[in-house]
Amino acid sequence: MSGQLIASIADGVVLAAILAVAAMGFTLQFSLTNVLNLSFGSVMTVGAFVAYLIAVVHLTPWLGIALGGVAGAVTTVVLGRGVLRLYARRRTQLFEMMMVTLGLSLIIDYTVQAISHNNIYGYSVLQGSALEMGPIRVTPVQVGIVILALVVLLATWGALKFTRMGKALRATAVEPGLARACGIPTGRVVLVTWVASGFLCGLAGVVFVISTQSVDYTTGEGFLPLVIAAAILGGVGNLWGAVGASLVMGIVTEVVAGLGQGGYSTVAGFAILVVVLLLRPGAVFGGSEDRQLVL
Amino acid sequence: MQPRKLTLGAALAALSGLLLAACGSTAATSKATLNVGGVIAITGSSSFEGGNLFEGVYPALYEINQAGGVLGHKLALKQVDTRGDPADALPAVQQMLATTSNLVMVAGVDTSSAPTIVPVLNSAHIPMTTVAGESVYDQSPYPYFWRLFPPDSANGTAMALWAKKKGYNRVAAVFGSDPGSQGDLPGNVQSLKALHIPLVANITLTPGQSSYQSQVNQLIAAHPDVIMTEADSGTAGTFFGELKSLGGLVPIIGTQAMDTPPEISAIQSALGPTDFQKYMSMVISAPSQVTPAVTAFNNAVKGDASQIGVSVSQAQQNPFAVVYYDGMIAMALAMVAAKSTDPKVFNSYMSKVCNPGPGKTVVYTFAQGVKALNQGKQIQYFGASGLIDFNKYHNSYGNQEAVSLTSSGAAVPLGTISVQAIEAVKVTGVA
Numbered sequence: 001m002s003g004q005l006i007a008s009i010a011d012g013v014v015l016a017a018i019l020a021v022a023a024m025g026f027t028l029q030f031s032l033t034n035v036l037n038l039s040f041g042s043v044m045t046v047g048a049f050v051a052y053l054i055a056v057v058h059l060t061p062w063l064g065i066a067l068g069g070v071a072g073a074v075t076t077v078v079l080g081r082g083v084l085r086l087y088a089r090r091r092t093q094l095f096e097m098m099m100v101t102l103g104l105s106l107i108i109d110y111t112v113q114a115i116s117h118n119n120i121y122g123y124s125v126l127q128g129s130a131l132e133m134g135p136i137r138v139t140p141v142q143v144g145i146v147i148l149a150l151v152v153l154l155a156t157w158g159a160l161k162f163t164r165m166g167k168a169l170r171a172t173a174v175e176p177g178l179a180r181a182c183g184i185p186t187g188r189v190v191l192v193t194w195v196a197s198g199f200l201c202g203l204a205g206v207v208f209v210i211s212t213q214s215v216d217y218t219t220g221e222g223f224l225p226l227v228i229a230a231a232i233l234g235g236v237g238n239l240w241g242a243v244g245a246s247l248v249m250g251i252v253t254e255v256v257a258g259l260g261q262g263g264y265s266t267v268a269g270f271a272i273l274v275v276v277l278l279l280r281p282g283a284v285f286g287g288s289e290d291r292q293l294v295l
Numbered sequence: 296m297q298p299r300k301l302t303l304g305a306a307l308a309a310l311s312g313l314l315l316a317a318c319g320s321t322a323a324t325s326k327a328t329l330n331v332g333g334v335i336a337i338t339g340s341s342s343f344e345g346g347n348l349f350e351g352v353y354p355a356l357y358e359i360n361q362a363g364g365v366l367g368h369k370l371a372l373k374q375v376d377t378r379g380d381p382a383d384a385l386p387a388v389q390q391m392l393a394t395t396s397n398l399v400m401v402a403g404v405d406t407s408s409a410p411t412i413v414p415v416l417n418s419a420h421i422p423m424t425t426v427a428g429e430s431v432y433d434q435s436p437y438p439y440f441w442r443l444f445p446p447d448s449a450n451g452t453a454m455a456l457w458a459k460k461k462g463y464n465r466v467a468a469v470f471g472s473d474p475g476s477q478g479d480l481p482g483n484v485q486s487l488k489a490l491h492i493p494l495v496a497n498i499t500l501t502p503g504q505s506s507y508q509s510q511v512n513q514l515i516a517a518h519p520d521v522i523m524t525e526a527d528s529g530t531a532g533t534f535f536g537e538l539k540s541l542g543g544l545v546p547i548i549g550t551q552a553m554d555t556p557p558e559i560s561a562i563q564s565a566l567g568p569t570d571f572q573k574y575m576s577m578v579i580s581a582p583s584q585v586t587p588a589v590t591a592f593n594n595a596v597k598g599d600a601s602q603i604g605v606s607v608s609q610a611q612q613n614p615f616a617v618v619y620y621d622g623m624i625a626m627a628l629a630m631v632a633a634k635s636t637d638p639k640v641f642n643s644y645m646s647k648v649c650n651p652g653p654g655k656t657v658v659y660t661f662a663q664g665v666k667a668l669n670q671g672k673q674i675q676y677f678g679a680s681g682l683i684d685f686n687k688y689h690n691s692y693g694n695q696e697a698v699s700l701t702s703s704g705a706a707v708p709l710g711t712i713s714v715q716a717i718e719a720v721k722v723t724g725v726a
Contacts, residue, residue: 004516011508018505118342120528120557122536122564130541137512139540211506213536213565216529222503257509265509266501 003135008258009251010136016243016250017149018207022223023230023242024156025200029076031237032173032193034094038101039079040201040227042108044220047072047202048209049112052123061125065206072202073195079104080194105221113217120216123209145207149243152200157239165192173237226266229273248272326367329636330395331356331623332421334375334388334412335403341379343557344405347426350610351619352402353602354595355661358624361598362662365630373398377408384408385415392419399636400424400626402619406475413440422642424622426615428478428552435688439638441645443618443625443683445580445692448482450551452720453695453712454523454578455486457548460710467496467519469510469534471526479525479550485722495519500530507534508541515543525550532561539566548697549577554614559704568702580614580680581696581711587659592620592679612706614680621678625649628664628676649676649683649691 026040050071051064079101087100128140160166171179172189180186208223209215230249234241249269257265333352337345349372356370364370375391377384384405391398392415401423404412409427416423417437425440428447432440445453458466466487470480487494496517498510511534514522524547526534531553538544544566552558554577563571589611596603596610603610610616626641628648633641648664655675658664667674676683685691694713698706 004513007512007516008509011506011512014508015506118338120532120561120564122532122561124536124564124567127540137515137541141540142508208505211537212529212533213540214529214532214561218503218529223505226505254506254509257507258513260498260513266504 004258005255007135007137008255010138011258012251012254013146013247014138014142014211014250015254016246016248017146018204018211019223019226019230019250020149020243020246021152021200021207022204022227023234023246024152024239025197025204026227027231027234027237027239027242028156028200029193029197030231032169033080033084033190035084035101036094036098036228038098038224039105039108040101041220041222041224042105042112043072043075043079043198043201044205044208044223045112045215045217046075046108047205048123048215048219049116050202051206051209052121052215055123055125061210064125065203065210068206069199069203072200072205073198075108076198076201077191077194080198081191109217109221116217118217120214122213123215124213125210127213141210145211148207152203153239153243156196156200159196160239165189169193226269229270233273233276326364327397328371329365329368329397329399330371330373332375332388332391332395332398332401333372333403334377334384334391334401334405334408334416334423336379336405336407337374337376339378339380341405341407343555344379344403344615345374345376346605347555347613347615348403348619350596350603350605350613350616351621352623353599354592354610355620355623355627357599357602358591358595359627359661362660362665365627366634366636368397368636370399370627372402377405377412379405379407381408381411384412388412388415392421397636399630399638402623406478407473413437420638420642422626422638422645424619424626426618429474430478430482433688433690435690438689439642441622441626441685441689443622443678443680443691444615445551445695446482446690447478447550448722449692449714449717450578450695451479451482451484452486452717452722454479454483454548454550455490455492456712456716456720457578457697457710458487458492458521458523459490460712461521461546463521463546464492465495465518465520466492467498467514467517467522468494469496469498469500469514469522469524469526471530472499472501473527475552476525476527479552482722483523486720489720489722500526500534502527502530504530504533507537510534511537511541511543514538515541520545522547523550524548525552528557528561531558532565534565535562536565539570544570544574547575549575551577551579551614551695553577554579554698554706556704559700563702572699572702576697576699576709578695578697578712579706580618580692581694584681586677586679587663588621588677588679591660592617595620608705612704617678617680621676621680621683624661624664624678625676625683627661628658628668628674631665631668632674645689646685648674649678650685651675651682 047068051068054064126141130137168184168189172186230245234245253265253269256268335345335348360369375387404425406427417439422439426444430448433446470476593607596607629644630636630641632648633644635641656667656672657677658674664674681693683691694711696711697709
C-alpha cells in the first residue's frame with residue numbers, strides 16, 4: 001500500500017509539472033490584465049498541433065516544443081491585442097470579457113476541429129524505456145517534464161524579480177494608473193505579458209500532449225479547468241502559489257486514482273478548490289470587485 | 296369586340312383545365328416521398344457514429360429506390376444531429392417529429408442519446424433500428440425498438456469466453472467511466488466470475504484526463520496476462536501510450552465498440568504498428584459468409600458511392616454499417632408485407648419478414664423480398680450481416696468472432712464464439 005502511495009505521489013508530481021507550466025502562464029496574464037481568459041485551453045491546443053505538425057515532417061521534437069510555444073505566443077498576442085483590446089476600448093466589463101474569451105475559445109476549437117477532420121492524432125516523441133526506482137516507475141520524458149517545469153518557474157520568477165520589465169509588470173499589475181503616471185510604458189508591459197503567457201500556454205500544450213501521446217481539437221479545453229483551479233488556488237499572480245497548488249492538485253488527483261478510485265480523481269482535485277474558495281471567498285478577481293481591465 | 300372577349304375567356308378556361316388535368320395526372324402517378332430520420336451524432340466527438348449510419352443507410356435507400364421504392368413511395372434520409380449529447384438530441388428529435396411529414400422510421404439513436412430519445416420515438420409510434428448496446432434494452436419494453444446488434448452484455452461474455460479459450464487466467468478490466476464504455480463491463484465481470492477466471496484489476500478511466508499514470512502503475516502491479524478494454528479514443532490512446540512507455544504491454548482484447556476507425560487509429564498511434572498487431576485483438580460480431588445479401592450490399596455501396604464517400608471494403612469492414620443496412624431493408628420489407636406505410640401497422644411485421652420459420656422463402660435483397668411478397672409468399676430476409684432472428688424483446692444477434700487487425704485495419708479472424716456458448720454462460724446481476 002505504501003509502495004502504491006509513493007508511486008502515486010511520483011505520478012502526481014509529473015502531472016503537477018504539466019499543470020504548473022500552464023498555471024504560471026495563466027496566472028501571469030490574469031494578474032495583469034484581469035481577463036479570465038477561457039481561450040487559454042484552445043491556445044494550448046494550437047501549440048500542441050504545431051508541435052504535432054513538426055513531428056509529421058520529421059523535424060526534431062525540440063523544435064516542435066519551441067515552435068509550439070511560439071505559436072501560443074503569436075495566437076495569444078493576436079487575441080489580446082487584436083480582439084480583446086477592441087472590447088476593452090468599448091468599456092466591456094470583466095464578465096462580458098470572459099464571455100468574449102469563451103466565444104473565441106469555441107471559434108478556435110471548431111476551426112481546429114474542421115482542419116483536423118475531428119481526428120485524434122498520435123504524438124509519440126522523446127519516449128524511452130521506463131526507469132524503476134523502488135515502487136516508482138517513470139519514463140525519461142516525464143523526468144524531463146519535471147525539470148522543464150522547474151526551469152520555467154525559476155526563469156519566470158527571475159525575470160519578474162530582477163529585470164526592469166519584470167518590475168514594471170509587477171507595478172502595472174498592482175496599480176496600472178499609478179504605473180502609467182510614473183512613466184512605465186504599460187502598453188508594452190501588457191504586450192510582453194501576452195507574449196510570455198502565450199508562450200507558456202503553447203509550451204504547456206506541447207508538454208501536455210507529449211505526456212498524453214495524442215492530440216485532438218479538445219486537448220486543451222479538457223485541461224483548462226485544472227489550470228484555472230490551480231491558478232486560483234495558488235493565489236492570482238503568485239507564481240510559487242500556482243506551482244504549489246499544481247503540486248497539491250496533481251498529487252491528490254493521482255493518489256485518489258492510485259487508490260482505485262480513478263473516476264473520482266479529478267473530483268477530488270476540485271474538492272480542494274471548493275474548500276479553499278469557501279475559506280477564502282473572493283479569490284477570483286483577486287478578491288476585489290473594482291478591478292478593471294488592463295489591455 | 297364581344298366575340299374576342301369570349302374567345303380569350305374560352306382560351307383561359309381551356310388552359311386552366313389543362314393545368315388542372317396535368318396536376319391531377321401527376322398526383323395520380325407518383326406518391327409522396329417517405330422520410331427516414333437518421334438520428335445520430337453527425338458532429339462533435341462522436342461524429343464517427345454518423346459515418347457508420349450513413350455507410351449503411353444510404354446504400355439501403357439506394358437499393359430500395361432502385362427497386363421502385365416501398366409501395367410506390369421513394370425513401371429519403373433526413374439527417375438529425377444529436378451531437379452525441381441528450382441535451383442537443385431531444386430538441387432536435389422533437390423538431391423532427393413536429394416538422395417532418397411522412398416520417399416512417401428512424402435509423403440510429405447514438406448510445407449517449409438513446410435513454411432520452413428511445414422513449415420519445417416509441418411514444419410517437421416511430422419504429423427505430425438501433426445499435427445502442429446498453430443492457431437495459433436486452434429486455435426492451437418498447438415495441439417500436441428494434442436492435443440487430445449484440446447487446447453489450449453479450450459482447451462482454453464473448454470476451455470472457457475468448458479469454459478462457461486462450462488460457463488467460465489473470466484478467467484486468469480497463470474501461471472508461473462514460474456510459475458508452477461501461478456497457479460491456481458488468482457482463483464481462485460477471486462472465487469472468489462464472490467462468491472462474493480471476494479479475495486481478497478493475498480500472499476505471501475518466502475520459503479527458505491528462506494522464507493515467509497511476510492507473511497504469513496499478514495495472515502493472517496487478518500482473519495481468521490480458522487486458523479487456525473499452526474507452527473513448529482519446530482516453531484509450533493516452534492510457535495505452537503510457538502503458539507502453541512504462542513497459543507494461545500484455546495482450547489486449549477490445550470490445551466491439553473498439554472496432555471503429557477513431558479507436559483503432561488512436562491505439563495504433565499509441566502502440567505503434569508492430570505492437571498493435573502483436574498485442575491488440577477485438578471481439579466483434581462475426582462477419583457473414585458471402586451471400587447474395589452481401590453482394591447486394593456491396594453493389595449498393597458502389598452504386599451510391601458519391602453519397603457514401605467510402606470504399607466497398609471500408610463499408611464492408613464496418614459492422615455497424617452492415618447492420619444499419621439490414622435494419623433499413625428489413626423495415627422496408629415490413630411495409631411491403633403490411634401493405635402499409637403506417638408505422639402502427641407495419642411495425643409488427645418486422646419479425647414476420649426476418650425471423651426463420653417453416654415454409655418461408657429466404658430472400659437476400661429488397662427486390663427479391665418484394666417479388667416473393669407480391670406472389671403471396673411469406674419471407675425470411677437473410678441480411679448482409681447474416682441471420683436475423685428477433686426475440687420477443689426485438690433483439691437479434693448472432694455469433695461473435697475474435698479478430699486481430701492488420702496495419703490497414705483489415706480484420707484477421709482468430710476464432711468464433713457461438714451465440715449458444717454466450718447464452719450458456721449464466722451471468723447474474725447484469726441489468
